[in-house]
Amino acid sequence: MSKNIHMLDCTLRDGGYYNNWDFDQDVVKAYLNAMADAKVDYVELGLRQFKNQSFLGAHAYTTSEFLNRLDLPDGPTYGVMIDAKTILSEEGSHVKNLDKLFLDASDEKIDFVRIAAHHAEVLDCKLIVEHLKSKGYIVGLNIMQMSSCDEELIRNFGKEIQNWGCLDVLYFADSLGSMLSNDVAHVYKNITKYWTGDVGFHSHNNLGQGISNVIEAKKIGCSWLDSTVTGMGRGAGNAQTEYLLLELNKQGENKSCKKVFELVADIFEPLRNHYKWGPSLDYYLAALKGIHPTYIQNINADSSIPPRIALNIIDDISNLDNPDKFEMKALETVKSNIASDQGVIDGDSASGLLEGKEILLVAQTEVSVKYQDAVIDYINKFLPKVMSINYPSLTKNITFDNVFISHNQKVRFEKNYYSAGGYSYIAPKRLFLDEKINISHDYGIFVKAGEFEPRGSYACIPNYLTLAYAISFCLDAGASDIKLIGVSGLNMDNAQHKGMQELINILLRKGVSITSLTPSSFALKEQSIFAI
Numbered sequence: 298m299s300k301n302i303h304m305l306d307c308t309l310r311d312g313g314y315y316n317n318w319d320f321d322q323d324v325v326k327a328y329l330n331a332m333a334d335a336k337v338d339y340v341e342l343g344l345r346q347f348k349n350q351s352f353l354g355a356h357a358y359t360t361s362e363f364l365n366r367l368d369l370p371d372g373p374t375y376g377v378m379i380d381a382k383t384i385l386s387e388e389g390s391h392v393k394n395l396d397k398l399f400l401d402a403s404d405e406k407i408d409f410v411r412i413a414a415h416h417a418e419v420l421d422c423k424l425i426v427e428h429l430k431s432k433g434y435i436v437g438l439n440i441m442q443m444s445s446c447d448e449e450l451i452r453n454f455g456k457e458i459q460n461w462g463c464l465d466v467l468y469f470a471d472s473l474g475s476m477l478s479n480d481v482a483h484v485y486k487n488i489t490k491y492w493t494g495d496v497g498f499h500s501h502n503n504l505g506q507g508i509s510n511v512i513e514a515k516k517i518g519c520s521w522l523d524s525t526v527t528g529m530g531r532g533a534g535n536a537q538t539e540y541l542l543l544e545l546n547k548q549g550e551n552k553s554c555k556k557v558f559e560l561v562a563d564i565f566e567p568l569r570n571h572y573k574w575g576p577s578l579d580y581y582l583a584a585l586k587g588i589h590p591t592y593i594q595n596i597n598a599d600s601s602i603p604p605r606i607a608l609n610i611i612d613d614i615s616n617l618d619n620p621d622k623f624e625m626k627a628l629e630t631v632k633s634n635i636a637s638d639q640g641v642i643d644g645d646s647a648s649g650l651l652e653g654k655e656i657l658l659v660a661q662t663e664v665s666v667k668y669q670d671a672v673i674d675y676i677n678k679f680l681p682k683v684m685s686i687n688y689p690s691l692t693k694n695i696t697f698d699n700v701f702i703s704h705n706q707k708v709r710f711e712k713n714y715y716s717a718g719g720y721s722y723i724a725p726k727r728l729f730l731d732e733k734i735n736i737s738h739d740y741g742i743f744v745k746a747g748e749f750e751p752r753g754s755y756a757c758i759p760n761y762l763t764l765a766y767a768i769s770f771c772l773d774a775g776a777s778d779i780k781l782i783g784v785s786g787l788n789m790d791n792a793q794h795k796g797m798q799e800l801i802n803i804l805l806r807k808g809v810s811i812t813s814l815t816p817s818s819f820a821l822k823e824q825s826i827f828a829i
Contacts, residue, residue, distance in 0.1 A: 300495065300518070300520040301520060302338075302515065302520055302522065302545070302550070303338045303339060303466075303495075303497075303520055303521045303522070304337050304338045304339070304522055304524070304541065304542075304545065304552075305337075305338065305339040305340070305341060305497070305521055305522065305523050305524075306332055306337050306339070306340050306341070306523075306524055306525060306526070306538050307340075307341035307378070307499075307523055307524075307525055307530075307535075308328065308525040308526045308529050308530075308538070309325065309328070309340075309341065309342050309343050309356045310341045310342070310343050310344055310356065310377070310378050311341075311525055311529070311530035311531055311534075311535060312525055312526075312529035312530055312574075313343060313344070313353075313354070313356050313357060314530065314531035314532075314591075314594065315529065315531075315568075315572040315574055315594075316354070316568075316572065317352065317353050317354055317357070318343055318344065318353050318354040318355065318356040318357035319352075319353070319354025319355070319356075320354060320355075320356055324564055325356075325367070326368070327560055327563075327564060328526065328560060328564075329367075329368075329369060329370055330370055330556060331526075331556040331557045331559070331560040332370075332372075332373055332557075333370035333371065333372040333373055334553050334555070334556040334557070335538075335542055335552050335553050335554065335556065335557050336372065336551065336552055336553060337372075337373050337538070337552075338373060338374065339373060339374050339375075339376060339409060339521075340373040340374070340375050340376070341375075341376055341377060341378055341411065342356065342359050342364070342367075342375055342376070342377055342407065343355070343356030343357060343358070343359035343377055343378075344356070344357050344358065344359060344377060344378055344379065344380070345358060345359050345360070345377045345378070345379050345383075345398050345399070345410075346358060346379065346380065346383045346398075347383060347387055347394075347397075347398070348383070359377045359407075361400055361404075361405050361406070364405070364406040364407065365406065367406070369406055374408050374409060374435070375406060375407045375408060375409075376407045376408060376409030376410055376411065376434075376435070377407055377410060377411075378410070378411045378412070378413055378439070379398065379410060379411075379412055379413070380412075380413050380414075381412055381413060381414035381415070381418040381419075381421070381422050381425065382415075382418065383398075384398075384425055385418060385421055385425075391424050391425055391428070392424070392428050395425065395428050395429065395432075399429070399432060399434075400432075401432045401433055402432055402433030402434045403433055407434075408434065408435055409434055409435035409436070409437065409465075410429050410434045410435075410436055410437070411436075411437040411438070411439050411468070412425055412426065412429075412436070412437070412438050412439065413439045413441060413470075414438060414439065414440055414441065415441055415442065416440070416441075416442070416446065416450065419438070419440055419454055419457075419458075420454075420457055422438055423461050423463075426438060426461060426463050426464050427461070427463050430463045435465045435466075436463070436464060436465050436466075437464070437465060437466040437467070437468055437497060437521070438458065438464055438466075438467055438468065439468035439469075439470055439497070439499060440454060440467070440468065440469050440470065441470045441472040442470070442472040442473060442621060443469040443470060443471070443472075443476075443484050444471060444472075444473060444475050444476050444480055444484075445473075445587070445621065446484075448483075448487050451484060451487040451488050452487050452488070452490045452491060454467075454488065454492075455467070455487070455488045455489065455490055455491040455492035456490070456491035456492075458492060459491045459492045459493060459494075464494065465494070465495065466494065466495040466496070466497050466520075466521050467488065467492055467494060467495070467496055467497070468496070468497035468498065468499055468521065468523075469484050469485075469488060469496070469497075469498060469499070470498075470499040470501075471498075471499065471500050471501050471510065472501065472589075472590075473501070473503070473583070473584055473587060473588070473589065473590065473621060474501035474502060474503025474504060474507075474532065474533055474580065474583070474584040474590065475503065475504065475584040475585065475587065476500075476504075476506070476510060477504070477506060477510070478506070478509060478510060478513040481498065481510050481513050481514050481517070482513065482517050485498075485514070485517050485518060485519060486517075489518070495520045495521055496518065496519045496520065496521070497519060497520070497521030497522070497523065498510070498511060498514035498519045498521070498522060498523065499523040499535070500514070500523065500524075500535060500536045501530070501531075501532060501533060501534070501535060501584075501590070502528055502533045502534050502535060502536065502575065502576050502580075503532065503533040503576065503580040503581055503583060503584035503590065504576070504581060504584050505576045505581075507528060507533075507534070507535055507536035507537070508524075508536045508537060508540045508541060508544070510536070511523070511524065511536040511541060511544075512544055515548075522536075522541065523535060523536065524536045524537060524538040524540075524541045525537070525538055526538045526539065526557065526560060526561060526565045527539070527561055527565040527566060527568075527569050527574075527575075528574065528575055529565060529568070529569065529572075529574055530574065531590055531591065531594065532574075532580055532583070532590025532591065532593055532594055533574065533575060533576050533577065533580035533581075533584075533590065533593075534574040534575050534576075538557060539554065539557050539558060539561055542554050542557060573597065577597075578608070579593045579596070579597065579607060579608070579611060580593055582608070582611050582612075583611060586611070586612075586614075586615035586620065587615070587620055587621050588611065588614050588615055588620045588621065589620065589621050589622060589623040591623040592611070592614050592620070592623055592628055593611065595625075595628055596610055596611070596628075596632075599632075599793060602632070610631055610632055613631045614627075614628070614631050617631070629760075629761065632704075632761070640743065641741065641743040641755060642725045642727050642728065642741045642742050642743065642755065643741040643754055643755050644725055644726065644727075644738075644739040644740045644741035644742075644754045644755050645738065645739045645740065645754055646753050646754045646773075647738065647740055647753065647754065647770055647773040647774040648753060648773065648774070648775065649774065649775055650738070650774040650775070651682060651771060651774035651775055651776040652774070652775035652776075653775065653776075653777045654681070654682050654775075654776050654777060655679065655681040655682070655776070655777060655778040655779075655780065656681060656682050656684060656771045656776045656778065656779045656780065657672070657675070657676065657681040657682070657683045657684070657780050657782060657814075658684055658685075658686055658701075658764065658767055658768070658771075658779060658780070658781050658782065658784075659672065659683065659684070659685050659686065659689075659692055659695060659697070659782040659783060660686045660764065660781070660782065660783035660784050660785075661685065661686060661687055661688070661689060661690055661691045661692065661783070662691070662783040662784075662785055663691070663783075664782075664783040664784075664785040664815050664816065665691060665692050665782050665783030665815070666691050666692060666783075667815075668782065668783075668814075668815050668826050669692055669694055669695065671826045671827055672692075672695060672782055672814075672826060673694065673695060675814070675826055676695070676696075681780070682698050682699075682776075683695060683696065683697050683698050684697060684698060684699045684700065684701060684723075684767065685697045685699075685700045685701065685720075686701055686763050686764050686767055687700070687701070687702060687763050688700060688702070688720075689720070692783075697720060698721070699720070699721050699722065699723050699737065699738075700720045700721070700722050700723070701722070701723050701724070701763050701766060701767040701770070702722055702723075702724045702729075702763060703724065703725065703742055703756075703758075703761065703762075703763040703765075703766035703767075704728065704742075704761050704763070720735070721735055721737040722734055722735060722736045722737060723736070723737065723738045723740055723767075723770055724736050724739070724740070725739065725740065725741050725742045725755070726739035727739075727741075728742075740754070740755065740756065740766075740770050740773075741754055741755025741756070742755055742756050742758070742766060743755055743756070743757045743758070744758060744759070744760065744761060745757055745758075745759065746759055746760075747759055747803070748803075749765065749769070749800065749803045749804060749807060749809075750769075751769040751770075751772040751773040752773070753773055754773075756769030756770060756773075757769070758800070759796075759799055759800060759803060760796045760799065760800065761796075762793070762796050762797060762800060764781075764784065764797070764800065765800045768804070768809070768811065772809070778810075778812075779810070779811045779812070780811070780812050780813070780814050780824075781811060781812065781813045781814065781815075781817075781821070782813075782814055782815050782826070783815055784797070784813055784815075784817055784819065784821070785815065785816060785817050785818065786798070786817055786818040786819045797819060798819060798820075801819050801820060801821060802820075805820065810822070812824050814826040
């Protein structure tokens, strides 16, 4: 094709979905130098947005103040991405909202802005494009989930945007990672029915087709090609920058690979091993079933979900009304298999069952395994009631009086463990009617955000953590003292960790006394399991 090829690397933006855009600045420096050395044309430094509901790193906002402290090597053209809803849903006029986020291009260290838009937002982006152009930016519009659009809609997008007369590049994205080369060609053919400007393609790698789809996109006429280092990006990630450099060089481009290869080996491969982006069976299934990749990313980040259970949860998600739209509440409902409209699941009163007893609650973690011998010594000396949080898969040398299970996501797919283990369970019986397990006490459950209150026959708890359920039971049953083993909280990025901290904050606020006998990063009272 005669059009100039523009290579755009968006590692700091798309890769941020794995580390909350909190990149170490030494990593950023090495990355930027490698991009400049490789003669990458465009570098997307991050997002720019208003949203401030949890901690996100600098590249989630990529403010002009932050960029003024960043050394940007000569060579690439630098820019950011905004989500269309950042502007469309914010109070006030679109123009004023844009002016809050962007100075004129002459006063910024960025020269391009890409707008990411869902189908329903595309035609509302005209004013956004026009105003950014008036401020001096190169402007791209990235239409997401194009694999789910029919021909008429794709052509209509091209026709309407052509009439705007102000857009520099029109992108289409394989957001669900489900496109093959013929799908790429199909979208390109229809979008260029009326659109005559540059076309860009953003590939995802769920089916392992990331780089081959980018090569196909170039072959048929796309002139803007996205990639990220080692494919770092949401879900299964993207086409790999290092692969694309090699492919472009095969086709006569003059790209340097040395510093990028060093960057991959020294920094990004270790990061990939840690965060585990890239193709997998989970992501492949998600692409085939039209599931938003954030569902899979959240499932994989939850260390409490074994791989076999994850596959079944994915199957359940595919049966949602809109699996291509991520909703955390829907994910939690599927994971727990508790319908959102069930409300209170009542049980039998726990009153007096543990009156005056000391309780040892043992989490199934490596920390519990590490101190297992000391725990056994403690049990032999003080004779507490010993209870496991979920099935005792790790601490098999400890004898448990009871095992707590509060939701049935694990039991559904590990029936052999639970039915053959010989343990006595405390659980909401209504959730386990189809399971052959020995429930010695039917204690109910009600999940209500921000709440913790033992209610005699059921637990009102803020989330689905079994520990919350267990503590509620112990309090209702009259326990005199509750001690924890293995509640360590080592992974700050883990959703379970954050749920635990939420629970502990509520317990502290309510004056509930619990003590950890093993090391914990949570704000818990601590004693030592060895001080006996």
